Every structure is written in structure tokens, then in C-alpha cells.
Amino acid sequence: MAVLSIKNLFIEYQIKSGAVKAVEDVSFDVEENESLGIVGESGCGKSTLGTAILRLLPQNAKITGEILLNGVNLLELDNESMRKIRGKDIAMIFQDPMTSLNPIMRVRDHFFELFKVHNPDIKKNEMIKIASEALESVGVDPKRLNNYPFEFSGGMRQRVMIALAIALKPKVLIADEPTTALDVVVQEQIMQVLKNLMKTKNMSIVLITHDMGIVAEMAERVAVMYAGNLVELGAIHKLYNKPMHPYTRMLLESIPNIKLDDMDLKFIPGSPPDLKNPPRGCKYYPRCPFTKDICKKNDPKTKKVDSRIVKCWIYGE
Amino acid sequence: MVKNSNQMMSARISSFLKDLLGDSSGIMAALGFVILIIFILMAIFAPLIAPYSPVQPSGNPLTAPNWHHLMGTDNMGYDVFSRFIFGSRMALIIAFIATLIAAGVGIPLGLIVGYFGGPLDRIITMIMDSVYTFPGLILAIAIAAVLGPGIINISLSIAVVYIPTYYRVIRSQVASAKNELYVESAYSIGAKTSTIIFKYILPNVLPSIIVVLSMNIADAIMTEAGLSFLGLGITPPTPDWGYDLANGQQFLISNDWWMAFFPGVAIILIVLGFSMFAEGLNEYFNPNIGEKR
Amino acid sequence: MKTYILTRIGLSIPMILIILTIVFFVLRVLPGNPVLAMLGPKAPPSVVKAMEHQMGLDKPILVQYADYLKDIIHGNFGQSTVTGMPVLKELMQKFPATLELTIFAMIVAVFIGIFYGTLAAYKLGNPLDVSARIYSIFVYSFPVFWFGLMLQLIFGVWLHWLPVSGESSPFMTPDPMHTGLYVVDAIINGQWDVLKDSLEHLILPSITLGIVISSIFVRMVRANVVLTLSQQFVTAARARGAKEKSVLFRHALKNALPPILTIMGLEFALLLGGAVLTEVTFSWPGIGSYLVSRIHARDFTAIQGTIVFFAIFVAITSILVDVINAWINPRVRY
Numbered sequence: 001m002a003v004l005s006i007k008n009l010f011i012e013y014q015i016k017s018g019a020v021k022a023v024e025d026v027s028f029d030v031e032e033n034e035s036l037g038i039v040g041e042s043g044c045g046k047s048t049l050g051t052a053i054l055r056l057l058p059q060n061a062k063i064t065g066e067i068l069l070n071g072v073n074l075l076e077l078d079n080e081s082m083r084k085i086r087g088k089d090i091a092m093i094f095q096d097p098m099t100s101l102n103p104i105m106r107v108r109d110h111f112f113e114l115f116k117v118h119n120p121d122i123k124k125n126e127m128i129k130i131a132s133e134a135l136e137s138v139g140v141d142p143k144r145l146n147n148y149p150f151e152f153s154g155g156m157r158q159r160v161m162i163a164l165a166i167a168l169k170p171k172v173l174i175a176d177e178p179t180t181a182l183d184v185v186v187q188e189q190i191m192q193v194l195k196n197l198m199k200t201k202n203m204s205i206v207l208i209t210h211d212m213g214i215v216a217e218m219a220e221r222v223a224v225m226y227a228g229n230l231v232e233l234g235a236i237h238k239l240y241n242k243p244m245h246p247y248t249r250m251l252l253e254s255i256p257n258i259k260l261d262d263m264d265l266k267f268i269p270g271s272p273p274d275l276k277n278p279p280r281g282c283k284y285y286p287r288c289p290f291t292k293d294i295c296k297k298n299d300p301k302t303k304k305v306d307s308r309i310v311k312c313w314i315y316g317e
Numbered sequence: 318m319v320k321n322s323n324q325m326m327s328a329r330i331s332s333f334l335k336d337l338l339g340d341s342s343g344i345m346a347a348l349g350f351v352i353l354i355i356f357i358l359m360a361i362f363a364p365l366i367a368p369y370s371p372v373q374p375s376g377n378p379l380t381a382p383n384w385h386h387l388m389g390t391d392n393m394g395y396d397v398f399s400r401f402i403f404g405s406r407m408a409l410i411i412a413f414i415a416t417l418i419a420a421g422v423g424i425p426l427g428l429i430v431g432y433f434g435g436p437l438d439r440i441i442t443m444i445m446d447s448v449y450t451f452p453g454l455i456l457a458i459a460i461a462a463v464l465g466p467g468i469i470n471i472s473l474s475i476a477v478v479y480i481p482t483y484y485r486v487i488r489s490q491v492a493s494a495k496n497e498l499y500v501e502s503a504y505s506i507g508a509k510t511s512t513i514i515f516k517y518i519l520p521n522v523l524p525s526i527i528v529v530l531s532m533n534i535a536d537a538i539m540t541e542a543g544l545s546f547l548g549l550g551i552t553p554p555t556p557d558w559g560y561d562l563a564n565g566q567q568f569l570i571s572n573d574w575w576m577a578f579f580p581g582v583a584i585i586l587i588v589l590g591f592s593m594f595a596e597g598l599n600e601y602f603n604p605n606i607g608e609k610r
Numbered sequence: 611m612k613t614y615i616l617t618r619i620g621l622s623i624p625m626i627l628i629i630l631t632i633v634f635f636v637l638r639v640l641p642g643n644p645v646l647a648m649l650g651p652k653a654p655p656s657v658v659k660a661m662e663h664q665m666g667l668d669k670p671i672l673v674q675y676a677d678y679l680k681d682i683i684h685g686n687f688g689q690s691t692v693t694g695m696p697v698l699k700e701l702m703q704k705f706p707a708t709l710e711l712t713i714f715a716m717i718v719a720v721f722i723g724i725f726y727g728t729l730a731a732y733k734l735g736n737p738l739d740v741s742a743r744i745y746s747i748f749v750y751s752f753p754v755f756w757f758g759l760m761l762q763l764i765f766g767v768w769l770h771w772l773p774v775s776g777e778s779s780p781f782m783t784p785d786p787m788h789t790g791l792y793v794v795d796a797i798i799n800g801q802w803d804v805l806k807d808s809l810e811h812l813i814l815p816s817i818t819l820g821i822v823i824s825s826i827f828v829r830m831v832r833a834n835v836v837l838t839l840s841q842q843f844v845t846a847a848r849a850r851g852a853k854e855k856s857v858l859f860r861h862a863l864k865n866a867l868p869p870i871l872t873i874m875g876l877e878f879a880l881l882l883g884g885a886v887l888t889e890v891t892f893s894w895p896g897i898g899s900y901l902v903s904r905i906h907a908r909d910f911t912a913i914q915g916t917i918v919f920f921a922i923f924v925a926i927t928s929i930l931v932d933v934i935n936a937w938i939n940p941r942v943r944y
Contacts, residue, residue, distance in 0.1 A: 056848055087851035094849075099842040102861050104939060113860075114850045164850065345747075447628035450876065451924060454883030455901075459917050460636055462905040539753060543887055546755050547902050559753075566759055566891070570774075574763050581756030588751035596747060 002029035002068075003204050004053070004090075004172050009065035011048055011057070011228075020275045022048040022061075024228040027302070028309075030172065035198055035205040037219030037236075039251070041272055042210060045228040047095075050176045050208045054092055055082050069172070088118045091165035095177035097158035101149035107160055108145040114164060134167040135160070137200070138193050155186035162193060166201060173197075176208045191217060212255050216240060224248045227272050227283035234308035244310045246288050282313065290314060346597025352590030360405040367399035371556040375399070379573050389575035391561070392568060395554070401579050403556035408587060411472050412537040418476035419537075420530060423483025428514055428522075430484075431491030442488065445481040453478035453536075454543055461549040471550055475540050479533050486529050490522040497521075524602040528595050535591035542584050558583050611936065618932050622925045627679075629921040634678050637914050638671065665911075687915035692907045697915035701897060705919075706790025707777055708896030711819065712885050714812055718820025719881070720874070723827025728863050730828070731835035742828055749825035754884045758818040758891035765814060773811050775893040782807040815892040819884050823877065830873050834866035841865070868939045875931030879924055 011023035023045040030036050038046045051057050053067055055074060067074040069089060074082060086092075094100045101110060111131035115122050132142035138159040149157060158178060165173055175194065179187040191214065198205060198218075207218055215222050216236060223233040224245065232245040243249040250268045270287040273279055279286060285295040292313060300313045359366060368387075369375035374394030375386070382389040388397035430438050448456070457474045464470035491514075494500060500517050508517075544550045545559030553560055558580035565576030662668045666677060681688065687697040730742035766774035773779065777792060784795035784804050793812065796805035838844065839862045847861045886898030893899065897916060904912040 051845075054849055056845055083851050083853065085851070086849055092846075092849040094842055094846055096842055100846045102843045102847065102865065104865055110850075113847070113852060113856070117851045117853065117856075161846070443624065444628050444632075447625045448632065450625070450879055450928065451629055451921060452879040452883040452886075455886060455917065455920055458886070458901065458905065459633065459913060462913055463637055463910075535751070539751075542753050543755070543883075546753075546887065547890060548906065562753070562756055562759070569759055569763055570767060572763075572767055574767075577756070577759045577763075581753055581760070584753045584756065585751045588753075589748065592747060592751060 003032050003070060004030040004206075005066075005068040006049075006053075007066040007068065009049070009052070009063070009067065011045070011052055012062045013058075014060045014062060018276050019062075021278065022228055022275060023052070025302075026065075026225075026228075026230045028223055028230065028233055030204050030206060032171075033198075033202060033204055034221065035207060035219050037207045037209065037215035037222040038225060039209060039212060039215050039222060040225035043272055043275075044225045046208045046210075046225050047176055049225070050092070050174045050206060053172075053174060053206075054086050054090055056086075056092075084118065087114055087165075087170070088168045089170055090172045090174065091168070091170040092174040092176065093158070093161045093165050093178050096181045097154050097161055098181065100161050101157055103149055105148075106145070107147055107149065107152075110160075110164055111145070111167060114167060118168060130167055131163075134163040137166070137197070138163045153186075154182055155189060158182065158186075158190050159193060162190075162197070166197060166203070169201065170203060172204045172206065174206045174208070177210070178207070179214065180209070180211070187214075194218065212251060224251065227278060228275060229283055229311060230302070230309070231284065231312065232308070232310045234310075238308065244305065244308060244315065245312050246290050246314070247284050250287075342597045342600035344597075345593045346601065349590045349593030349595070349597060352586060353594060356405050356587050356590060357409065359402055360409050363403045363406060367396075367402045369396040369399045371395060371399045371403040372554045379568065379576075381573075382575055388579045389573075391564065391576050393554075397561075397575055397579055400556040400561055401558075401583050404558040404561065404580060404583060405587065407468075407551055407555065407557045408538050408541060408584070411468060411475065411541045412534045414468070414472035415475035415479065415537045415541070416530060416534050418472060419479035419533065420483050420526070422476075423480040424487050424526065426480075427484040427487025428491055428519065431488035432495060432510070432514055432518070434492070438488075441484075445484045448478070449481040449485060454540055457540055457544060458547065458549060461544050466550060466552050468551070471541060471544060474544070475537050478540065479537065482533060483526075483529060486525055487522055490525055491518055494518050494521050524598075528599045528602065531591050531595035531598065535588045535595065538584065538588055538591070614936055615929070615933055618929050622929055626921055626925050630679065630682060630918060631675075633914060633917045633921070634675055637910060637917075638667075638674065682918060687918065688911040690904070690909055690912045692904065692909045692912070697912050698919075700900065700912070701915060701919050703790075704895060704897045704900045706792075707894060708885060708889070708898060710777075710791045710793060710812065711815055711888065711894055711896060712881060714816035715819035715823065715881060715885070715888075716878075718817055719823040719827050722821065722824035723831050723874075724863070726824075727828045727831025728835050728858060730832045731839060731862075732858055734836060739832075742832060746825045746829040746832075749821060752822050752825075753887075754819060754822045755887045755891045757822060758815065758888055761814050761818055762892075772814050774814065777808070777811055777895055778804070779807050779811075784808075815888050815894055818891070819881065819888045822884060823881050826877055826880070827870075827874065831863075831866070831870055834869050835862050838862040838865045864938070868935050871931055871935050871938070875928050878927050878931075882920060882924065 006029075007027050009023055009026045010021070013020040013022055026045075026049065028036070038049065040046050048057065048061070052061070052063055053074070055063075057063070063075060065075070069085065074085065077085070101107070105113075108128075108131065111134070112127055115127045115130065128145070131145055135142045135145065140156060140159050140163060144152070149160075152160065162178075178194070179190050182190060194205065194207075195218065197203070205218075207215065209215060219236055221233065221235050222239050224231050224239075224247065226247050232239065232243070232248045234244075239248065240252060243252055247268075254267050268287060273283055273286065279296075280299075281297050282288070282295045282300050285291045288295065294313050300311050302309055302311045303315055305315055372395065374390075375396045376390045376394055378390060378392050378394045380386055380390040380394075382397075386396050386398065388401060391397055391400070426441070430441050457478050460474035460477055461471060464474060495518070500513060503513050503517050541550060542559035542562070545557045546563045548560075548563065550559055551557045553564075561580040562577050562584075565573075565578075565580070568576055659668075666674060669677075685698060687701070689695065690697050690700060693700070726742050726745070730739040733739050762774040765772045782804050784792055784799050784801055786795075786799070788795050788798050792808035793805060796802070796808055835858075839858075841862075843865075844857060844861050847857050852861070885896070886901060888894065889896045889898035890902055897919065901913065901916045904916070
């Protein structure tokens with residue numbers, strides 16, 4: 001059964017010169033204990049989507065559609081009920097661990113704040129106990145609860161962020177580019193931490209990244225986004241072995257692979273469209289090698305093709 | 318060729334004005350500018366605008382505002398409105414002279430010290446910082462107390478206080494501009510020091526100079542008013558807002574409020590004009606994401 | 611922390627020395643003979659000479675400078691030429707009134723600045739924010755003495771709610787004195803009628819000065835909180851379910867405090883300048899009124915002493931600000 005279910009989600013940013021359509025008609029489910037990857041270039045709307053689930057977008061963002069958590073539409077909740085879901089039912093970790101922790105609060109106080117917000121009567125001993133367990137589970141010495149964020153390295157801070165996110169055992173963890181700001185060795189460590197968590201905790205993960213390699217390592221299913229649209233969604237090996245959407249194919253070909261003889265790095269020509277005035281029809285056609293006439297006129301519908309979702313005219317009307 | 322560059326210039330000016338007026342900061346600058354022009358015209362044409370002489374009784378003392386005396390008369394029977402208009406002369410003259418002196422010392426000093434750096438930089442910066450952190454009005458009071466009244470003396474007392482403002486802004490800008498690539502390249506092709514300072518660095522810091530200048534005139538007017546309020550400014554009966562205000566204080570208790578009220582309004586308007594102008598320009602020249610949006 | 615404070619004090623010594631030097635040369639070297647100014651231009655030369663000798667003005671300027679520094683280090687600010695009293699003693703008598711005024715004005719300014727500025731930053735672009743920007747630019751252009759007079763007119767002359775001058779009514783001073791701050795002493799003594807009287811006298815001057823200074827605080831707090839509100843840790847705190855009040859004050863405002871405090875410390879100089887004008891406007895018996903009355907009496911020893919006193923006061927405040935900053939911000943402390 002789906003824990004989190006996104007239905008026909010549209011997100012628009014109102015700016016002075018008009019509206020930017022950041023997310024357009026996106027629907028997908030996140031199953032229990034599943035890890036779903038969302039990939040795409042920067043600016044494709046994947047982070048907007050992740051942030052929208054917690055309703056943390058800036059004021060000028062307009063969201064329509066449904067975000068269902070166990071059947072409850074989060075977009076219809078009042079602010080106070082929504083606040084109580086954040087950190088408890090759905091938690092989030094962010095791209096830049098260097099700036100995600102409040103620099104003048106001890107790590108301990110970050111945990112205490114989280115606990116007290118969701119349970120005002122909680123005792124101090126208990127808070128320390130839960131916080132220590134959470135830190136241990138991500139490989140941080142619980143003694144460091146008394147330290148300030150500036151006393152940690154970037155990788156350690158991201159571990160602390162993860163510990164904070166999982167401390168209350170949320171049903172869904174949204175990880176927005178959790179390793180992007182870290183160097184490669186530390187990236188691997190953080191991936192390891194997340195993988196261990198998936199095995200031991202009862203939790204679904206939505207992993208937002210631009211890195212196809214990380215998705216391959218972590219996710220069971222992948223959603224590919226382009227210019228605010230979900231263009232393809234499917235199980236990881238199927239999608240990697242036989243990408244259906246031309247964009248997915250180009251994206252996979254652009255991963256450098258030292259094992260292949262072909263050492264030339266492929267890249268996708270052109271750049272993503274301006275979301276203030278997107279092209280009519282399919283958003284990808286200006287860069288697509290298979291463009292047909294219909295692509296320029298009408299936006300393709302989302303279709304189910306053998307347990308996968310794809311949005312392309314190649315697969316018929 | 319000439320025509321071409323003219324066109325470019327006019328295009329640049331029109332885009333500048335469009336940018337300026339299309340935004341709240343532009344409206345603010347424009348509004349401030351209008352207020353300034355009004356006051357400057359008022360000062361220049363004061364004898365034509367003022368209905369009476371500012372230093373001759375023109376009615377009964379302490380008359381409340383009426384059609385003959387729009388702002389009433391003071392305890393000597395002088396017309397408050399005429400003194401309001403003539404007062405702009407003292408305020409502007411002293412503020413301009415003080416600002417000229419302060420800028421004339423502070424800017425070259427900042428340019429030269431900022432460009433050369435070294436131990437001299439450290440010493441002068443320390444002196445400037447000390448003066449900067451000391452209450453400006455109190456320093457001006459002390460100097461004015463020694464120098465005595467008079468336009469030049471008051472201007473000097475105010476100028477001393479504001480030299481560090483120019484020095485600090487210019488020095489820090491020059492110190493950072495010095496490391497810009499185009500300055501380094503000018504240096505590397507053997508340009509003279511004076512060329513580098515005046516041709517490459519000065520134009521770059523000019524926007525901040527204009528903003529600081531305009532802000533500074535506002536502060537100088539305020540300081541001048543403060544000094545005259547304390548009786549350290551211009552010798553009466555020369556019309557001066559600060560002095561008139563102080564004079565009006567003793568009649569406040571008998572509810573003759575107009576003597577103190579109107580000079581204050583004049584100070585507020587003129588300071589508002591300069592600071593709005595400065596503020597608007599500042600936002601135009603240094604757009605800050607958080608501030609603008 | 612202790613070494614930090616000691617270093618900070620050490621750093622401010624050259625600053626005070628520079629101001630002392632400037633004050634000395636301004637008062638001694640600038641044209642205008644203090645003795646002539648004191649005695650009037652028609653004084654006979656022999657009297658002038660005698661006076662100059664008595665004040666040590668006939669010695670070489672550098673010797674005078676050395677004597678001046680030596681005296682100040684020993685706490686000797688000289689004798690007033692008007693009252694014959696030690697200047698430092700007179701200043702210490704006047705100081706509590708000034709301190710009381712500046713503290714209460716600061717409370718008013720900080721209160722308005724923090725709340726209005728933070729809320730404006732939170733409601734960026736909304737009418738509340740626009741009103742804050744108009745407030746700060748408009749009130750900034752108020753001459754503090756004019757604003758004081760208008761408040762006197764409204765609350766004193768028209769409404770008869772509040773007294774418009776002095777620090778207390780006759781026979782309404784705290785007895786005995788402990789700190790010299792009327793409000794504090796009245797509380798210590800439990801003299802509630804005196805406390806009420808002192809507060810009534812304090813309200814208009816401190817609101818006058820506080821509101822004028824708040825114009826700077828509002829815009830500065832706003833600008834800094836706008837910056838911290840856009841930081842990732844604020845979003846992260848919200849993602850943990852933190853309440854908006856806590857997001858705004860505990861996360862955004864508290865992180866904006868170090869720069870805010872630093873600027874507030876710098877603006878303290880402006881507050882002192884405003885305090886001089888406010889004291890004169892409200893006949894408040896502090897150092898500002900003292901300075902102005904001694905200028906009119908041409909008492910140069912007292913003028914010099916007062917300026918030196920202000921310099922030390924400013925230096926101590928700036929040390930205090932830095933220590934508070936270090937206390938809030940762990941990165942400075944360690």
C-alpha cells in the first residue's frame with residue numbers, strides 16, 4: 001500500500017514577470033519501506049517537489065493537486081496540523097549540511113527542540129536516550145551531543161542531520177541531494193549510512209538527486225523529471241537496462257563509464273526550456289532526436305507501459 | 318561617431334530612468350530629489366517667496382497662524398513663515414560647506430591610503446575609526462565651543478566629524494578594487510599610479526561617493542540644527558531653524574506651539590529629501606536580494 | 611572568556627588614547643585662546659598671563675600634553691573654573707541621570723527595533739514591512755529636540771498627563787541614594803510614590819530618544835533577519851516541525867543578533883549625541899546639560915573633562931557589546 005501518494009500536482013512560482021511552472025501534473029506513489037529516486041537536471045522541479053511535500057515552499061508558490069499521506073491530503077490540512085507532521089511523520093534532509101544546522105545551537109538542542117515540539121511532556125533523560133540512539137545509528141559518538149555544529153566536519157554534520165530526521169521514526173524520509181555538497185569519500189559513507197537505515201528502519205525514502213549513480217545504488221524505483229514533468233517512472237534495472245523515454249536514454253548515456261571502450265563523454269545538446277514560457281507540446285522536443293510533428297503541437301499524455309510510466313509520443317496516442 | 322555615442326548615452330540615461338522609476342527605490346529617489354529641488358529653489362529665491370522680512374517685525378508678537386502670517390509670528394513679531402523660507406539658506410550653505418570640506422579631506426585620503434596600504438594605512442585607519450566611534454554631535458559641540466559661532470566655524474566643526482565616514486567608505490572600496498583584474502592588468506601594462514587611481518579606481522567608487530555625500534548632507538543639516546538648538550550656531554537674528562526651535566521652546570508652555578513646530582517640519586522635510594534620495598540611489602547602485610525582491 | 615575580555619580591553623586602550631589626543635589638540639591648539647574666551651577680550655594682559663600660568667598654558671605644548679595624560683590616568687580631570695570643584699566629581703554626580711536616560715531610551719529603541727524589524731522581515735513585502743520601511747526613514751529625519759518638544763506639547767501642555775522637565779518633582783528624590791539611578795534607588799528603598807514620580811519624569815525623554823534611535827534599529831534588524839530567514843537551517847527547523855514563533859525568534863533572530871548587536875554598539879555613540887539634545891530639551895540634569903551649561907560659562911576644564919568622560923563611556927560600552935556578543939556566539943567565545 002502506498003504511504004505517500006502524489007496526484008496531479010501542479011506548482012507555480014508567481015514572480016514579477018509572470019508565473020514559472022515548476023511542476024506540472026506529476027503523479028506517483030511511494031510504497032511502504034520503498035526507496036524511490038527522483039532524478040533530473042538542476043531546475044527540473046525535483047527539489048521543489050520534495051519541498052512541496054512538507055509544504056515548505058516560499059509564499060509565492062502556488063500548489064494544486066493532492067499529496068496524500070496514508071490517505072490524508074496534506075494540502076488541505078491547517079498550518080498547525082501540518083506542522084505536527086513535519087519531523088514526525090515526514091522528515092527531510094538537505095543538500096548543504098554546512099548550513100542546515102543552526103550555528104549557535106548545540107546539537108543536543110536541535111534534538112530537544114524536535115522532541116519537545118512533538119511531545120511537550122517528554123523528560124530530559126528520555127530525550128538524551130533517543131538522541132543518543134539516533135546518533136549511534138548513523139555512526140556519531142553520542143558524547144558529541146554537547147558540541148556546536150562548527151565543531152563537526154561536513155560529513156559528520158550530514159550524519160547529525162540524518163539522525164535528527166530519523167529520531168522520531170518517520171514513515172517517509174525525503175533526502176534532497178544529501179551527498180551533493182560532500183566530497184566523494186564522504187559521499188560514499190553517507191550512502192552507506194542511508195542504506196543501513198533502510199535495512200533496519202521501517203521507513204520509505206524519497207531520494208532526490210541529479211546523480212544517476214547514486215540512484216542506481218540506492219533506489220528500487222526511479223522517477224525521471226524534465227522541465228517540471230515526470231517523463232518516466234519504473235523499477236531501477238528495467239529503467240536502466242531499457243530506458244523508454246529519449247531523455248532517460250540520454251541521461252544514462254551521459255554517465256561516464258570507464259569500463260566501456262568508448263571513452264567519449266556523451267552529453268545532451270541544448271539546455272532545458274525557460275519555464276516562464278515553455279515550448280508548446282512536449283517540453284523535451286527541442287533537444288530530442290526523435291521529434292515528430294505531433295511533439296511540437298501537443299503535450300504527450302502519461303501512459304502505463306508494462307508496469308512503467310512514460311510520457312512520450314513514441315509510445316502512441 | 319559623435320552622434321553614435323550620443324545615442325548610446327541617451328539610451329543609457331533612459332534605461333537608467335526606467336529602471337529607476339520602475340521600482341520602489343526609484344520612486345523614493347525621485348521623490349527625495351523633488352523635495353531637494355524645492356528647498357534649493359526656496360533658498361535661492363527666498364527674498365521673492367517670503368512675504369515679509371525675516372529680521373523685521375511684521376505683526377504683533379506671538380500671533381497664531383492666520384491668513385497674513387501662515388505660520389504665525391514669533392515673540393519678536395517676526396513672520397515664522399518668512400524665517401522658515403530663509404532658514405533653508407543657513408541649513409543648505411552650512412551643510413554644503415561642511416560636506417565639501419569633509420569629502421575634500423576624506424576622499425583623497427581614503428583613495429591614497431587605501432591604494433598604498435602599509436603601516437601608514439593602519440595608523441590613519443585607527444585614528445579615523447576612533448573618531449568614527451566617538452559621538453559625532455559631542456565632538457562637533459566641543460569644536461564649536463572652541464571656535465565660536467559663524468558659518469565657517471560651524472561648517473568646520475561639522476566637517477571634522479564626517480571626514481572618517483568618507484575615509485572609511487573610500488578606503489575599503491579602494492582596497493578591494495585594487496585587487497580587481499582590470500586594475501591589476503592596468504598595473505601590469507605599466508600605467509602610472511595616478512592614472513590607475515583616477516581613471517580606474519575612482520569611477521568605480523563614484524556611486525558610493527554620491528550615496529554617502531547625499532546621506533552626509535542630511536546628517537550635516539541635522540547636526541547644524543542640533544548645534545544651533547544648543548546655542549552654538551549662528552548668531553541671531555539670522556534665520557536658522559535650530560535656533561528658532563530653541564527660541565520657541567520657552568513659549569511652548571503657553572501653547573504658542575507654532576514657533577517650535579514649523580522649523581522642525583522644515584528640518585524633517587529637508588532631511589527626508591536627502592535621505593530618501595540617498596536611500597533610493599543606494600538600492601539602485603547596490604541591489605541587495607533581501608532588500609529588493 | 612576571561613582572556614577574551616582582557617584582550618578586548620587592551621585593544622580599546624589605543625582608541626581612548628587617540629580620542630584623548632584629539633580632544634587635547636582641538637581644545638588647546640585650535641585658534642581661540644581659552645583664557646581670553648574665559649575672561650573676555652578686554653581682560654588686561656597681566657591677568658591673562660597670570661591665568662595662563664595658573665592653568666599651565668605657558669608651558670611647551672608637549673609638556674602640557676604629557677601633564678594632561680598623566681592627570682587623566684590618575685583620575686584628575688582638573689578643577690572647574692566656574693565652581694572650583696573637581697570636574698570628575700561633578701561628572702560623577704551628573705552621570706547617573708544620563709545613564710538612566712540612555713538605558714531606558716535603549717530599552718525603548720531595542721524593543722521597537724527587535725519586534726518591528728523582525729516582523730517586517732517575516733512579512734517581507736507586505737504592508738507591515740512597507741510601514742516599517744516608511745517608519746525608519748521618516749523617524750530618522752526627526753530632530754530629537756523637535757520630537758521631544760512635540761511630545762511635551764501633547765502630553766504635557768495639552769493633556770496634562772506627564773511632567774515635561776526635570777528628573778523628579780520637588781521633594782520626590784529617593785532617600786537614601788544608593789546608585790544615583792532614581793528608579794533603582796526608589797525600588798531599593800521601597801518608596802513607591804518616588805518610583806512613580808521618577809518613572810513619570812522618565813517616560814517622555816526616554817521615549818523621545820528611544821523612538822528616534824529605533825528608526826535605525828528597525829531597518830538594521832529587518833535587513834539582518836531577512837538574511838538569516840533565507841538560510842537553510844531555518845527551513846530545516848521548519849522541516850522538524852518547529853513552531854513559527856520559534857523559527858522566527860530562536861533561529862532567525864538569534865542568529866542575526868551578533869551583527870545587530872555590533873551595529874547597536876556603534877549606534878550607541880549616536881544615542882549619546884541624542885542624549886545631550888534630549889537632556890537640554892527636557893532640562894534633564896545629566897552630563898549633556900552639564901556640558902552645554904559649561905560651554906556657555908566658557909569653563910574649558912569642564913568641557914575637556916566631559917569629552918574625555920564620554921570617550922571612556924563609549925569605550926566601556928563597546929567592550930560590553932563585544933562581551934555580550936561573545937556570550938551569544940560560541941564561535942567568538944572559543
